[in-house]
Amino acid sequence: MGREIMKFRQLCFVVVAVVLGLGLLAPSVSSAKWPDRPITLIIPYVPGATGDITARMLADEMEKILGVKIIPSNKPGASAVLGTDAAVRAKKDGYTLVYAGASALVYAPITNPQIVKYDPFKDLEPLGFHYYFPQGIGVKADAPWKNFQEMVEHAKKNPGQIRVSTIGVGSTPHFVLEMIQSITGTKMTHVPFEGGESVVTAVMGGHVEATCDGFAKIKPHMEAGRMRFLLTTTKLPGYPQFPTITELGYKEPLFATWFALYAAAGIPEEARNALVPAIEKAVKATKERVDKMGSLCEYKSPAELRKMTEEEYRVGVETAKKMNLTPKK
Structure with missing residues (x-):
């Protein structure tokens, strides 16, 4: 009888130990290190x-x-x-x-x-x-305008003639383009694209006269001699030759x-x-x-x-x- 009681106690001890062990493991599962999947x-x-x-x-x-x-x-x-x-x-x-x-x-x-x-x-x-x-205005290397002011003068004399590509309606470049027209008193034609290189290839293919887009996107084409950069929204380290619109005498800065x-x-x-x-x-x-x-x-x-x-x-x-x-x- 004493031996059976001893065995019963040992069994109870094992069961309690297992239950406690599972209880200790549960928090570690729920508090697994984040992230634990893609x-x-x-x-x-x-x-x-x-x-x-x-x-x-x-x-x-x-x-x-x-x-x-x-x-x-x-x-x-x-x-x-x-x-x-x-x-x-x-x-x-x-x-x-x-x-x-x-x-x-x-x-x-x-x-x-x-x-x-x-x-x-x-x-x-x-x-x-x-x-x-940083955004800005880029044109084809053989465009008739050597600087932004020449482009503005042409736009004033020929309202709507200059077509400008952006990555889409409501995008930052679109907002910048609208600001440029308001600040300079010009009227250009906005040509929205879905994004990517299409805005630049449109310039290269002669489908638009200019693009309002990021300097980083225009930079490789500029360095290859295919495009010129006329205006920047933000002063660019290493490229002091590109003016901001306020440096050209306009009061309102661009974004x-x-x-x-x-x-x-x-x-x-x-x-x-x-x-x-x-x-x-x-x-x-x-x-x-x-x-x-x-x-x-x-x-x-x-x-x-x-x-x-x-x-x-x-x-x-x-x-x-x-x-x-x-x-x-």
Whole structure:
């Protein structure tokens, strides 16, 4: 009898030990290190566009830091609004990010609000700023205008004759083009494209006379002698010969576009805590390559990014009203 009681006690001890062991294991399963599976990065630009190239560059660096695959997914359209909207509608678990920028978060909501179904400040969570993408006016190397002022004079004498390509209605370049026309008192014809190199090839093929786009996109064609750059929105290190519009005597400055990483608002704290420092490291790792392309890589924290975007939106709204760029009701 004593031996049976002893065996029973031993059995109870084993059962209790197993139960306790399972209890100890449960928290470790639920608190597994984030991320524990691939992350989708929505790129709202066409393959081969500058934003696509730099988004993939950043994703490669983040993969090394986070230790999981980051899967790029191109969703272009509507001045990057379609891809940004897809990220807003994604599950709020941190496993879907979007490489958004000024077009989708500032200028499309101002100039083309009917296509923007999200609130850029309530529905998206900023995770880190990547770089500024200076815009400007580029023309074919054999264009009759040697500088921006000559182009302005021609536009004044020939309203609507100069066709200018951009990456789409409501995009930052479109906003910049509208500002240029308002500031200089000219009338040009806007020719929107979906994005990518199409805006530049349209110039090269003679389908338009000029493009309003990023310096980084025009730079290789300029260096090959196929294009000339007449005006920049932001002073470019190493290229003092390209004037800003205020250097030419106009009072109103132009805006540059930019790119940053976002997720749908409401992602878990563990996701944010992993993503924010990883993005900072990845941005700094890409700086030399991004700067060499003709852009200005400059990391900003989520708080700095939010403040910058809110201020740019405020100034953009004021500018649009003053220049009659807001849509008619």
